[in-house]
Amino acid sequence: MAALRIEEGERADPLVHDPLAQAFIAAAGGGDTPTTAVLPAGASAFLALRTRFFDDAVLAACATGVRQVVLLGAGLDARAFRLDWPPGVRLFEVDLPELFAFKEPVVASAGAVPRAGRIVVPVDMRKDWTGPLTAAGFDGAVPTGWLAEGLLPYLNGAESDRFRSDVTGLSAPGSHLLFDHLHGIASDRPAMQATSTAIRQTAGAQLSTMDDPAAWLAGYGWRARTAHMAGERGDAAAATGCLAEDVVLISPLTAQFRFHGRDEIRPVLETAFEVFRDLRFHTEVGDADTRALFFYAKVGRDEVEEAQLLRLDAAGHIRELTLFGRPLPVVTAVMADLGPRLLRRQGRPGLARVVRLATAPLAAMTRLGERRLVPLADPARARRTRTPR
Numbered sequence: 251m252a253a254l255r256i257e258e259g260e261r262a263d264p265l266v267h268d269p270l271a272q273a274f275i276a277a278a279g280g281g282d283t284p285t286t287a288v289l290p291a292g293a294s295a296f297l298a299l300r301t302r303f304f305d306d307a308v309l310a311a312c313a314t315g316v317r318q319v320v321l322l323g324a325g326l327d328a329r330a331f332r333l334d335w336p337p338g339v340r341l342f343e344v345d346l347p348e349l350f351a352f353k354e355p356v357v358a359s360a361g362a363v364p365r366a367g368r369i370v371v372p373v374d375m376r377k378d379w380t381g382p383l384t385a386a387g388f389d390g391a392v393p394t395g396w397l398a399e400g401l402l403p404y405l406n407g408a409e410s411d412r413f414r415s416d417v418t419g420l421s422a423p424g425s426h427l428l429f430d431h432l433h434g435i436a437s438d439r440p441a442m443q444a445t446s447t448a449i450r451q452t453a454g455a456q457l458s459t460m461d462d463p464a465a466w467l468a469g470y471g472w473r474a475r476t477a478h479m480a481g482e483r484g485d486a487a488a489a490t491g492c493l494a495e496d497v498v499l500i501s502p503l504t505a506q507f508r509f510h511g512r513d514e515i516r517p518v519l520e521t522a523f524e525v526f527r528d529l530r531f532h533t534e535v536g537d538a539d540t541r542a543l544f545f546y547a548k549v550g551r552d553e554v555e556e557a558q559l560l561r562l563d564a565a566g567h568i569r570e571l572t573l574f575g576r577p578l579p580v581v582t583a584v585m586a587d588l589g590p591r592l593l594r595r596q597g598r599p600g601l602a603r604v605v606r607l608a609t610a611p612l613a614a615m616t617r618l619g620e621r622r623l624v625p626l627a628d629p630a631r632a633r634r635t636r637t638p639r
């Protein structure tokens with residue numbers, strides 16, 4: 251982790267700057283660890299994003315008034331020293347005793363000064379850890395910001411469930427629980443296999459996975475917020491980054507042509523994000539190769555529901571994306587709006603006008619049909635006529 255954070259800190263516009271990473275690496279003898287030696291391409295970018303995501307999230311929790319923060323499985327995390335904590339934050343770091351036996355002398359000899367009240371709690375979380383945390387001064391009566399970055403894959407199913415009960419039991423109303431986990435489809439991807447094997451060997455751990463963290467928390471008093479960031483933020487660049495180079499996009503509107511390749515699809519996504527607002531993913535199902543995602547979005551004043559059938563390549567990039575939508579009047583309205591926008595973007599304003607003129611009557615007809623004709627086919631109406639008097 252420290253080695254990857256050094257890599258990130260050396261970039262021109264780093265997401266994270268870890269002032270202690272160099273000292274940790276030097277104390278460990280420098281060079282690659284068995285794990286960093288086999289990390290897949292993109293590992294440092296992934297870690298930088300994850301670290302920055304949780305930096306922002308834990309400070310956002312503090313902005314709601316939280317003044318007690320617990321880093322679970324803190325590892326060589328230097329947040330106590332590098333984040334701009336509001337005054338009065340007490341920050342507990344929980345990890346294995348052997349971790350602090352290494353970390354604390356390095357912190358001391360670097361002369362690092364924590365920017366919050368820092369308290370370390372050396373304990374094995376597979377045993378009772380709430381007792382030592384409370385003995386160290388943790389107060390269960392005030393809201394807590396829990397952050398378990400990279401920890402849960404190291405706990406097995408039963409240990410994770412105990413973690414959930416323990417954390418919930420110690421959480422006053424207004425607490426925040428931040429964590430990440432490996433999805434089942436990620437753990438055995440070719441890109442992850444060497445890393446997983448190295449982690450298993452060095453940490454002696456069986457990496458666990460969790461496919462539905464929101465369901466795991468259901469019934470424990472937490473309100474879960476899961477995010478499909480690129481789509482929900484309308485971020486076409488990030489969404490394009492999820493695509494394979496030779497991706498194919500199959501439109502719900504036509505069987506006449508398909509969009510091929512990232513360069514062709516990016517403007518389609520940019521245009522789609524102009525038309526679709528307030529995307530909310532509600533369901534995801536599938537396996538390692540095929541996923542189906544469902545979301546609601548606003549189109550003007552209407553609500554549309556879309557499904558995306560994704561076929562993934564070995565690296566987890568989308569190689570085929572098929573879109574479906576309902577209800578028909580909104581889908582035709584989307585067609586009437588999106589097609590001309592896309593053509594204008596392609597520098598074909600004349601064709602854009604033709605398509606707008608040609609599709610407008612269809613959109614109007616389906617809307618009229620929806621209002622006037624479709625109610626006649628309502629099964630409730632048929633049931634009412636069949637009901638004996």
Ligand SMILES: C[S@@+](CC[C@H](N)C(=O)[O-])C[C@H]1O[C@@H](n2cnc3c(N)ncnc32)[C@H](O)[C@@H]1O
Pocket residue numbers: 251322323324325326327344345346349373374375376398399400401404
């Ligand atoms: C992948 S590291 C993450 C470290 C840090 N949170 C970060 O993201 O940089 C996982 C951490 O969990 C700690 N850990 C694993 N099993 C643990 C256990 N049973 N009790 C306490 N800590 C544990 C490890 O010592 C390690 O520091």
